[in-house]
Amino acid sequence: MLDGFWYIAAESRLVRPGRLTATVLANQAIVLVRDRSGTVQALEDRCAHRGVPLSSGRLDGESIQCPYHGWRFSTSGACLEAPVLGAGAAPKSACVRSYPVQEQDGWVWVYMGNERCPIPAVPPPAFPVPADGSAVSLLRMSMPVKSRMEFAVDNFIDPAHVPFVHAGIFRQRKAQRLKEKEFIRLPQGFRTVSANVLLPNTIVFRAVTPTLAPAKTTVDFLMPGIHLETFEVGTRWGAIMVAVTPLTEHSTRLDFTMGWNFLRGVFPLVWLARLIGGIVLRQDRRIIELQEQGHRHKNTMNLSLDSDRLAVWYRQLQKYHLDQLAGVSNLQHPVPEKVTLRWVT
Numbered sequence: 001m002l003d004g005f006w007y008i009a010a011e012s013r014l015v016r017p018g019r020l021t022a023t024v025l026a027n028q029a030i031v032l033v034r035d036r037s038g039t040v041q042a043l044e045d046r047c048a049h050r051g052v053p054l055s056s057g058r059l060d061g062e063s064i065q066c067p068y069h070g071w072r073f074s075t076s077g078a079c080l081e082a083p084v085l086g087a088g089a090a091p092k093s094a095c096v097r098s099y100p101v102q103e104q105d106g107w108v109w110v111y112m113g114n115e116r117c118p119i120p121a122v123p124p125p126a127f128p129v130p131a132d133g134s135a136v137s138l139l140r141m142s143m144p145v146k147s148r149m150e151f152a153v154d155n156f157i158d159p160a161h162v163p164f165v166h167a168g169i170f171r172q173r174k175a176q177r178l179k180e181k182e183f184i185r186l187p188q189g190f191r192t193v194s195a196n197v198l199l200p201n202t203i204v205f206r207a208v209t210p211t212l213a214p215a216k217t218t219v220d221f222l223m224p225g226i227h228l229e230t231f232e233v234g235t236r237w238g239a240i241m242v243a244v245t246p247l248t249e250h251s252t253r254l255d256f257t258m259g260w261n262f263l264r265g266v267f268p269l270v271w272l273a274r275l276i277g278g279i280v281l282r283q284d285r286r287i288i289e290l291q292e293q294g295h296r297h298k299n300t301m302n303l304s305l306d307s308d309r310l311a312v313w314y315r316q317l318q319k320y321h322l323d324q325l326a327g328v329s330n331l332q333h334p335v336p337e338k339v340t341l342r343w344v345t
């Protein structure tokens with residue numbers, strides 16, 4: 001799992017004032033606390049004394065007390081008191097690791113750094129907004145997946161599975177045709193823009209635009225695992241962000257945000273978006289978990305086709321990031337400045 005990135009720790013509404021919220025992120029146990037000012041703090045969920053999870057302790061105003069020997073820690077991780085030393089006295093060397101936190105678009109983002117990248121260089125990726133400044137409805141969903149993060153990321157940047165795994169939802173299988181997609185390099189990934197897409201005649205796109213007028217779509221991949229898609233049809237605008245969140249070596253969560261600026265507050269549309277979003281995520285989860293099964297005894301793949309190139313770039317971007325952190329000189333961004341890929345979908 002890559003350090004030096006922001007990851008989604010939880011949905012904001014689930015981190016309630018006065019509660020200790022335990023979670024796992026990138027193989028680290030974390031406890032989230034919303035302090036009196038409403039700001040969320042993230043600490044390692046492990047007492048500095050003998051390692052008992054602090055989330056099993058007590059939140060007492062602005063401090064957390066461990067249930068084993070009563071050590072108290074501030075919500076920024078400083079040890080305030082070890083009762084065995086006498087009231088108010090604390091061992092100088094004891095503190096709990098704290099992580100940078102930012103709340104954005106209804107999510108709590110936590111920055112996972114290390115000694116090479118302790119401070120975030122950029123804020124977490126923001127959900128896009130329409131250029132005309134119109135108001136947007138947001139929908140959020142999370143889905144756990146029993147697989148390594150890599151296979152979940154592969155799935156979201158893979159064009160070739162759509163007619164098979166999501167048959168009938170985004171595309172009718174019989175409507176497949178050759179596509180040429182131009183990709184450009186982004187500092188943290190890659191982008192493809194399609195200026196004049198004829199939307200497929202399926203239920204999803206009928207809901208978005210009954211007339212199926214041509215659309216402009218932009219699809220970005222950003223490290224470490226952000227898939228961001230926006231579309232515009234006339235004044236109608238929508239976006240989808242899937243953040244692939246690593247929990248442990250073999251468990252991952254898909255954190256999904258959808259936003260749109262039309263028919264806002266129309267209940268059936270919110271309901272339909274949640275229903276279809278849930279169906280699509282379950283279809284992806286099923287195939288990602290099957291891939292994980294297929295790699296139980298053997299870890300090889302054939303990534304030789306144009307439609308697999310994105311998965312290759314993703315692996316190269318991981319190495320590029322690690323090399324950057326290691327201070328390797330003369331590094332080349334692995335994605336070409338501009339390249340056309342072809343596939344039938």
Ligand code: FES
Pocket residue numbers: 047048049050051052066067068069070071
């Ligand atoms: S383990 Fe937490 S106070 Fe001892």
Ligand SMILES: [Fe+2]
Pocket residue numbers: 155156161162165166284
């Ligand atoms: Fe998919």
